Amino acid sequence: MMAIKWTKELSVGNEVIDSEHMNLIGLTNDVVHAILKRDCAALAQAFEMLEDRLHVHFVNEEKIALATEFDYSKHKQAQLYSLKELRHMRDELLAKNCVWGDGTVD
Incomplete structure (x- = not known):
């Protein structure tokens, strides 16, 4: 899997939200990198940071809305579903102790 890259097309036109989206893309890339390296400690940390930042981002989006x-x-509802799926993916991957097939990130 290639890294996700920020493009102008992803902009929502709000500096705060766009900045948070850029940061979330970077954190998502950290998760993918840890999966590819099979680094369970880094993966757990990357998931924790991503979830923490998602919570902050969702609160900020709600305030703006x-x-x-x-x-x-x-x-x-979409945000809650996203968090549920993120937690499920985290739990599934970490339960495997970095032993998963090469197609995990495809």
Whole structure:
């Protein structure tokens, strides 16, 4: 798997959110890198950092949505689903103690 790269097309037009998205892409790349290196300690740390930053990002998005009267309910559901899937993937990978097939990140 190649690293995810930020492009202008990913911009939502809000400096704060765009900056957070760039950071989240970097943290996601850290997860992928740890998987490729089969480094369980780095993987656990990368997942923890990604989840922590996602929480902060979701709070910030919600504040902006409320301030602009944006209907946030569907977006909130998508965020909760994303966190659930992230935790599931983390738990599955860490339970394997870095013993997984080469296609794990494909």
